[in-house]
Amino acid sequence: MTSAFTGTGAFTFGLDETSIPFLALFAVVWLLSGLYTAITTPAADRPRLFAYYVPSAVGGIGVAAASDAVSFYLCFALMALPAWGLITHTRSAESRRAGAIYLTLTVVGEALLLAALVLLVVETGTTSLPGYRDAIAGLPSAALITTLVLATIALKIGMLPLSGILSLTYTYTPTGPAAALAGASTKVGALAMLRLLPAGGMPPGWADAVMVLGLTTAFGAAVLGVLTDHPRAVLGYSSASQMGLVLIAAGAGLSDTNAATLAYGAVVTYALHHGLAKAALVLGDDVVQRLSGRRARSVALAALALPALALVGAPLTSGFVAKYALKDAVHAVGGDISAAVYVGLSWAAVGTAALMLRFFALTLQPRETTPGNARGAALVWGLLLMLVATATWMWPSDWNQHAISSAFSLSSLWAALWPGLIALGVWGVIARIVPGGTRYRAVVEPGDLLTMVARGASRWAARADRPRPVAAGRSEARSSSLAEPLLGAERGYLRWTIAATTFVLVALALAWLALG
Amino acid sequence: MSTYLIYAVGGALIFSIGTYALLAQRHIMHKVIGANIMGSGIFMVLIALGKRTPDGVTDPVPQAMVLTGIVVTVALTALGLSIAKRYYTLTGLDDLDQDPPACDGR
């Protein structure tokens, strides 16, 4: 198929080192979430839900497989825009607002991405996607392109101060689609990091700045998340926090070519790990609610601990490997800031652990759930859990070998454990001294800042377009205050003596002119 | 002071008097008469002009002009008088600057 624009290429899709892991991740997540959605959604709602789900899934698969700029942009949009229908599926006022906010940010993100892609295509002279990351640093607009791409990614992954977007979308979307969003949608941000951010070659300041941004997001989102009181909202902030860590990895690769290789592996591993684990958490929360038997609930809760621990980076989990890879990358950058970030990484795990504790506390509270096939749902969830446990270890690649091989040293085990222990301790203290224990009320509503801005914006828009009265029949009744004096002047002039005298004066003036 | 100049200055004086009458007199008849006086002033100048030739032979052209001018003035006067009479019959007015009592729309 000929491409839709300048005739310089075609819509092309293909597999390469980067696309394979993401394609696998997205396929699994969209498929299992889809299955889960099919099982848990009432038949009457299914057509409407899948009308949005399927295009989004197609876009998701396509964005991983795209190997030219325009296909990438097209699939990026195709995945993101229909998700609006998933978010607003319940048609509640909150979900509508969440949908509107989501759509706004998505559209802005699309615009930024388009700008970046146009710059890339024109300045590199090719639409081929895989070559961009090596070429960017040498382009005239390298800084602009990188900024645009970073902004696109920031919107996608919920970088501070936009972290609320993920909690908003997770909270109001039905469970199945929410798992897809959690597992796949944000990971498109990670994909964009690998495709469109320069692999080394930028001035060192870039790496430092982006790593600081990532670390800020990791901490900030964790704080916000702990202060909310819906399990999905917590997961949303957790995603933002985790993607902040991924951003650190991406940042690490911006300036230094060696670090870029390590960062590349870290991003892939982290995306893979986090995508599966977060999807499992979203589904797990719902499965726990659906199970009625006490024993089944206990088993489910125990199983839910697996992805939670993985997120915290507990030893032997996928998160452990991912975090190890991340630390390697940051370490490779060198410099004061990277050293500080390196330290911060361990402390970020404290935040993650706190979020998981808050999540469990909220999940344990009984909630209203839709009736449905609990067994089928649990089965799908079980499949996903198995992948969470094994995927990172089984992935045949070289970039996580180092992490895997060092996984069993004592020092690394300790490094992985202590943040969790600190969080647990603090949690115990809070449970004792805060009224209402660990089930305190929310301080932050889902979407935090974004929700407030959206309220203001809708008030502004509502003031618009007040009808103004049209001056009726102005053509007939000339209300002009000038009209009467002008008409009067002419009437007065038209009197014979005045007019004729004026003429005589004109004639005399002419004669006077003639005399020189 | 040559004869021509006397005639010319006199003519100009008469012309001015006529002009004043045409401009300032309100009565229609006065205006018509004023215009005639203006004409007379010019005719005086023209007649004198015919005599002012280098060789002393009377120039026929100004005389022809005067004759033509008299004819034209007569015609204009006649038209003016007939309009004045008709206007007075219709409205009872002898002054153009006063609005006639009934000015119909057409």
Add this chain to the structure above:
Amino acid sequence: MMIWLPVLLPAIAALSTFLLGERRPRARNTLNLIAAAASVGTVVVLVIRAYGGEVAVGAIPMMSDLDLGVHSDLTGLLFSTVATVLWMITLVYAIGYMEHAADQARFFGFFALCIAAANGVALATDPVSLFVFYEILTLTTYPLVVHSGTPEALAAGRKYLLYALTGGTLLLLGNAWLYALAGPTPFTPGGALAGVETHTTALRAIFFLMAAGFGVKAAIMPLHGWLPGAMVAPAPVSSLLHAVAVVKAGVFGIIRLINELYGPALASSLGVAQVLAAFAAASIIVASVIALRQDDLKKRLAYSTVAQLSYITLGVALCSPLAAAGALAHLAHHAFMKITMFFTAGSLAETLHVKKLSEMGGVARRMPVTMGSFAVAAFALAGIPPLAGFASKWLLGSGSVEAGASWALIVYVAAGALAMGYMVPILLAAMRPGDHGAPEGVESDPRMLWPIVIVAAMSIVLGLTAGLPGSPVHWALTAVAPAFGGVTP
């Protein structure tokens, strides 16, 4: 002779329509449709010949050494094709829309005259000929704007004339000055002012006079004031004239002005193109933001038109081959996208008496096909691939980079986001629950429905085929190449 047909055929249709009066509506409609079809056929033949390098020229002596001239170059034919094709489609729509309206002969007559004038604008060979048709267009539009005869319509008409005729006067002065300076200046790709480039001050002044003249119809802010008000006109008028013929005549004038009168090189070395670009960029953003707040559907579309027209203006003013091609392509694409929306607005107003977003609840269920078509056009306008709007926006963006004006690229993508911002609420409003007292799925009159579906489909087709010869994108790339030294980008 054939070169005159795109102007003459609609004019003849108009004349016969006036002569028939209100007596025989069926004969009148048939006649108009035949004329439209014949015009389309003529234009197609001309296009095929022009692609083959054969440019027909026609000229009638007008003043001393100035002719009223038309020629079939590719640039002009693109506009002409869009105008005639959409005239035919709009005729069908209008016949359905105006079925029970008064003064139909006046309406259809002036409608056809407008197309004749627009074709003249498109094909004119020199600035004076263009001005002649441009002013005829102004005049023939007026009766359509005030068609209903209501005080609102008359007020809008007054405003339209105030703007358009003032612009026309500036254009006249610019033309007179240019003629005094350089004599006849037939449009030449790359510039027609060789030999007088040294008169920089005069040339700058002439440029701004002319740009202001065209800018009124092109609705460059702050000259846009007439456009939202003119939306009181019947829907087919808003559709064809205020989305296609009239406003495009303005931007087309700017295209000719920069590419073929001054030439991109001179326009940018004089610094005038940059000033125009700044105005256009500001218009894009400001108009888009204003559009966000309109509750009246047609007004929202009008402000969107203001923004989209400035896309084109900005594209030309960047003086790069890709951007100029993008501008020309967008001229065509926007016509199809925006006409879909105005058709829809007309259908809603005529069938459901819905004119505001706040009244649109339930509309999507009542008229799913109509609103579906609207959605396609809306997404196309916002530049979602692979729809038509994306193709032209891609070119415009690439051209911005090519011209070294990354800021323009940012303006374009920001405008795309804003376009989503003002289009999506319309879709959301239509999807809200609401009752329109009729069974779901009952659409409007088929003569109004099918044109909507066809033009919406064109938004898809034009996008998908954008790389093929004969598509507006390919066409535009070919057409603007000579203005940049013949290099096909």
Add this chain to the structure above:
Amino acid sequence: MSLGAQLPALLVLAPLAASALTFIAGRNVDRYVALGCAVVNTALAVALAARVLDVGAWRYEVGGWGAPLGIDLVADGPAALFVLLVAVVGLAVTVFATAYFHRDDPNAYGNGHFWTLWMFMWTSLNGLCLTGDAFNVYVCLELVGISAVGLAALKGDARALRAGARYLFANMLAAMTYLLGVALLYSATANLDMAMLRVVLAEGGPGESGAAVGIALMVAALVLKTALVPAHFWLPSAHSAAPTPVSAALSALVVKGTYFALLRIVLGMTPPGFVPGLNVLLGVLGAVAIIWGSIQALLQTRIKQFVAYSTVAQIGYLFIVFPLAGAGADVMSLALGGVLLHAATHGLAKSGLFMAAGSLMDRFGTDDLNRMRGAARTAPVLTMTVALAGVTMMGLPPSGGFGSKFQLATASISTGQWWWAVALGLGGLLAAAYMFRVLAIMLSGPADALAPADAAIRLEWLPLGLALAALFFVFAAPLVNELAAIGPLLASGAVTP
């Protein structure tokens, strides 16, 4: 001498004979005599124009005397154009009048006298256009004036008589001023032939200031006759009080005839700069006329007054040529072509506009513009006529008004006097304002009641035809420009005896 060379004389004699015949003929015949004469006259005018284009300008010595003693007629391009304009509009007015003045209507005012006066006016207009003698201009002016006053007062009611009287006094004032001017000019130069005078004046010599004052007074008189602001005071009442065909003829032709005499005297007879400041003053007054006339037209509520003030404004355009005098030949040919084009196109459009306005007035039974709502629906042809004539008034393409405005603007800018171009542009905008104000009323609903069409209305296609001719008149511009170049006005084809 070939028959073609006699054309100037025939053009004066034919309507004169018709005038006498209509006076003798009865009510049943007079209109046909006039109609026949109009046709013959048109044919003669076409022949004149064709011959001028063919052989160039020539002089016709009346009675074989020859200048300076005798009176010469000059058949040059501009004169041929004006004679042709008088003929075409005159023919239309004649046809319109046959329907307007009912043969059987006992109340039809001035029945019978119209034809005599009208033919007489035609005679004097042709004479005015063709004469090459400064004093003969005076005679023709007065003949035009007398017949025009008679026609303006034809209705015989108080309003018409009052307007007629004012018109008459204005004519008297102008006549006397002109005569004084001619006397002074003759006293200084002992010559009356304009072509000879140009040579004499250009050489300079004794009595120069006397000649200059004479010319100034002649110009002043013609300004009054042409109704240039501030000497327009007689025009609105005279043109609006007259019967419709007369209004059309007065507005379209009479002011054009006197203007043509002015053109001859200022451009053809007087060397540029001979009367310092004269030309600039005329241009300034022209610009003032454009603005002031348009503003007044915008404010009028009576339709014929409205049209009359539009004439006041349009006359202003014709004076923009004077300040450009003395510029190079190519610029002057643009400017002169421009004003001739304007005179012709305005003559066509204004006669159509007056006929349409009069018909609208008769059908609505009122002359109040605000009570003509909905005319676009109930009287579409008349409304269309007003609209198309309006396009000419605004000077928008493709009307001749556009051509004239473009040529004048170009010429102004070429001479560096760009401000005249601005005045032209402003005038176009103001014209649009006053025309569209009226059209908006006609397009608005609901419609006011109007009377069914009578005999005059059956001729509503005639004014439409005139307006259409004006609408496409820019395409006649090449012909007009060619005619403008033939003759002494541009000094390119000076015809000296």
